[in-house]
């Protein structure tokens with residue numbers, strides 16, 4: 001793949017990755033046109049989201065009358081840029097399957113139970129140190145039809161607004177020690193072990209709340225928005 | 235994990251997948267970017283997304299970023315009223331429907347001035363996400379009949395034969411553009 005800048009090639013998947021079958025008709029064939037930084041409107045976008053409520057970051061308390069089934073977890077971490085600078089006031093949106101591996105979505109026909117007490121979507125904002133925190137349940141693995149006997153490893157979808165158009169990121173968080181990971185085309189599409197490790201959260205006993213919830217740490221590294229323009233790179 | 239002189243590897247992109255609506259298409263008001271007090275010429279923008287087989291893409295998400303009626307990008311998040319329709323933010327988001335298209339209500343942005351002093355014709359930045367796309371891709375919407383198209387510095391980077399893929403047409407009372415992800419008439423996509 002030669003469709004990206006060298007620094008980005010180390011961390012980002014290609015657009016065409018045939019083992020993920022749906023990329024075959026959804027990857028541009030023409031090379032992307034490099035847009036010089038002076039034309040790419042780098043002003044910080046204003047996403048205009050509605051104010052956050054406490055229940056937005058606690059996915060176990062969004063349905064009156066009960067709590068979701070499954071293993072209660074805390075997911076927390078920091079959003080930083082490539083130079084390690086914390087990214088405050090970043091909006092993070094998450095969505096995920098329930099503990100049985102079923103999404104609350106009309107397109108999901110996996111015959112696993114819907115959980116009446118789990119919607120599977122949340123939002124949080126980073127604090128001044130770039131830190132965020134969600135309470136949720138551990139999602140289950142689920143089958144998909146990409147190839148025979150294909151299963152997605154457990155994951156939580158993350159959407160992150162950085163400081164600019166350039167740093168917009170949608171990714172997925174995985175769990176340590178998941179035996180499905182070596183077979184997952186999504187994770188394998190990343191260009192290096194380091195890039196894959198970046199998306200696998202770490203179990204952390206210090207985050208774990210005794211007799212309540214297991215803790216996982218998932219740090220997010222956004223591209224620096226003051227990166228050297230392409231035409232000035234060596 | 236990384237050496238001392240090695241900067242940390244950036245988090246890699248992953249597809250939004252087929253269930254993107256649960257997390258990202260939760261607020262219909264994000265498709266209505268204008269409110270009663272927004273300055274500028276109101277317009278509706280209809281974007282249709284097709285895959286490499288010419289089929290509509292029913293599980294894509296479109297985000298727009300644009301300048302306001304004075305050619306500026308809104309810079310502060312501290313609006314007194316957070317309702318998207320109340321104060322113009324220049325940002326919109328909407329998923330495609332089962333026929334692969336989506337509709338925004340916004341204003342026509344004014345031309346903008348680049349860091350090098352050159353003027354860019356009225357345009358809207360588009361960020362496209364979809365199942366089957368491991369990363370999002372960027373494109374732009376310009377407007378047919380705009381005399382400034384001839385001098386726009388970004389269009390000048392695009393081979394002439396492909397420029398039309400970025401130019402919306404006025405159909406009835408709507409600006410309309412088809413985004414072809416792959417194949418014949420493939421839309422021009424940018425790397426930022």
Ligand SMILES: [Fe+3]
Pocket residue numbers: 097152155157251253
């Ligand atoms: Fe998923």
